Amino acid sequence: MAASVAADYPDRFRDMGDAGIRQFINRAIQTGRQYGIETEGAIAVLIQLMIYFGEQFELSPDRDWAFEMLAHPVAPPVLRISLVRDRLLSRSQGRMVTQFRPQE
Amino acid sequence: MPNPCPICTLDMELTTIQQYVCKHPHTGPGPKIGTTATDCPVEKGSIWVHVIDDDGKNVSEIAAKVKDTTKPTVAGFSPFDPLDVDRYKVEIGPLTPDQLLKYFPAARMFAENVPVKKGEITSVQFVLAQKAELKVIVKVAGEDKFVPNIKVNLTGPDTREGTTVQDGTGSAPFDSLHKGTFTVKVTLSEDDKKDYYLDDGADSKQAVVVPGQPNQCVFELKPIVWVKILIRDQTQDAPVPAGSIKLKKLDATSEDKDFPAAVATDPVKFDMKKQDGACVIEQVVTNGDDIYEVVGVGEA
Numbered sequence: 001m002a003a004s005v006a007a008d009y010p011d012r013f014r015d016m017g018d019a020g021i022r023q024f025i026n027r028a029i030q031t032g033r034q035y036g037i038e039t040e041g042a043i044a045v046l047i048q049l050m051i052y053f054g055e056q057f058e059l060s061p062d063r064d065w066a067f068e069m070l071a072h073p074v075a076p077p078v079l080r081i082s083l084v085r086d087r088l089l090s091r092s093q094g095r096m097v098t099q100f101r102p103q104e
Numbered sequence: 105m106p107n108p109c110p111i112c113t114l115d116m117e118l119t120t121i122q123q124y125v126c127k128h129p130h131t132g133p134g135p136k137i138g139t140t141a142t143d144c145p146v147e148k149g150s151i152w153v154h155v156i157d158d159d160g161k162n163v164s165e166i167a168a169k170v171k172d173t174t175k176p177t178v179a180g181f182s183p184f185d186p187l188d189v190d191r192y193k194v195e196i197g198p199l200t201p202d203q204l205l206k207y208f209p210a211a212r213m214f215a216e217n218v219p220v221k222k223g224e225i226t227s228v229q230f231v232l233a234q235k236a237e238l239k240v241i242v243k244v245a246g247e248d249k250f251v252p253n254i255k256v257n258l259t260g261p262d263t264r265e266g267t268t269v270q271d272g273t274g275s276a277p278f279d280s281l282h283k284g285t286f287t288v289k290v291t292l293s294e295d296d297k298k299d300y301y302l303d304d305g306a307d308s309k310q311a312v313v314v315p316g317q318p319n320q321c322v323f324e325l326k327p328i329v330w331v332k333i334l335i336r337d338q339t340q341d342a343p344v345p346a347g348s349i350k351l352k353k354l355d356a357t358s359e360d361k362d363f364p365a366a367v368a369t370d371p372v373k374f375d376m377k378k379q380d381g382a383c384v385i386e387q388v389v390t391n392g393d394d395i396y397e398v399v400g401v402g403e404a
Binding site (some may be wrong): 059061069092093094095096097098099100101 | 129150152154160179180181185194215217219221223224225226227228229234241
């Protein structure tokens with residue numbers, strides 16, 4: 001997983017190094033576990049969304065909705081993560097969000 | 105055509121998509137990990153202006169401008185889409201009068217040379233610090249009596265000076281403060297010191313100022329009460345000559361207070377502040393070197 005993440009998103013992980021990537025993936029797994037998302041495929045989606053929209057989806061206008069959906073008490077985990085992915089990527093039209101701070 | 109929600113089965117609403125998404129199975133910079141392969145992202149770039157407060161909450165209705173287009177933020181975001189690959193100037197504001205009541209303008213209300221890359225969204229984040237208010241109230245302990253004209257100093261995220269007002273609330277209002285912990289200090293005037301005192305160290309307090317909350321910091325002044333000390337000659341029933349009374353305070357300092365002569369039938373009436381009551385009358389000495397007994401202490 002670490003190798004494919006680093007290969008697919010070289011810009012995002014250029015400065016993180018192998019250890020940084022593993023820590024990032026571990027944090028994604030921990031986040032997924034909080035919401036019962038534990039299958040490899042679902043975790044992969046979560047990792048992608050965290051790369052695209054920040055670890056707390058803070059770069060997406062749908063952050064609050066996404067966490068509400070992840071915590072949905074009835075929907076199965078795979079459906080929840082799938083709906084979150086659809087909504088977030090629909091808004092960005094499949095594009096990754098890169099943060100730029102005005103003081104940079 | 106109905107599009108039922110897989111959870112609640114009610115019809116779902118179509119999300120707003122301003123551009124068509126490429127559905128062709130060609131390769132591109134899109135997601136590739138495991139099962140996450142999705143449609144190819146659009147080629148054009150975009151800028152999402154994101155305005156949050158200093159608690160990280162999204163701020164709406166802030167005007168955002170890119171190129172010649174101005175749009176207000178909705179739920180903290182204002183998207184400018186699509187944009188060509190280039191560098192742009194991004195501005196927010198000016199804040200409306202209502203917004204200025206709630207927020208400080210950001211140190212920089214613009215960002216220059218914001219890069220837009222092919223198939224990427226650049227999020228430009230601005231943080232607006234929230235304004236908070238604090239009311240410092242000075243009142244008499246145990247009473248609903250508020251004390252005006254007390255000097256109040258704030259130090260902390262901001263430094264301010266104020267005075268309690270004469271509107272019956274005895275408060276010194278401070279607005280447009282940054283959130284955080286302030287040290288609030290009150291200083292009594294010489295006139296006030298004749299009537300009130302503060303316990304040692306009680307002239308300063310810490311106040312946590314939170315935006316959107318009615319923050320208050322209350323100081324309680326203790327009133328100074330005058331007591332009367334009576335001195336008389338028990339042995340001779342004679343007039344008491346003028347002299348002085350020596351007070352030893354709890355802090356081990358001593359103070360002499362003079363009193364005038366009194367006639368035999370009328371003992372020396374000696375007024376002193378109850379505040380000084382935290383002391384021991386060590387000695388009463390008259391001009392004739394006689395030592396007198398203190399026979400009574402009563403409230404004036």
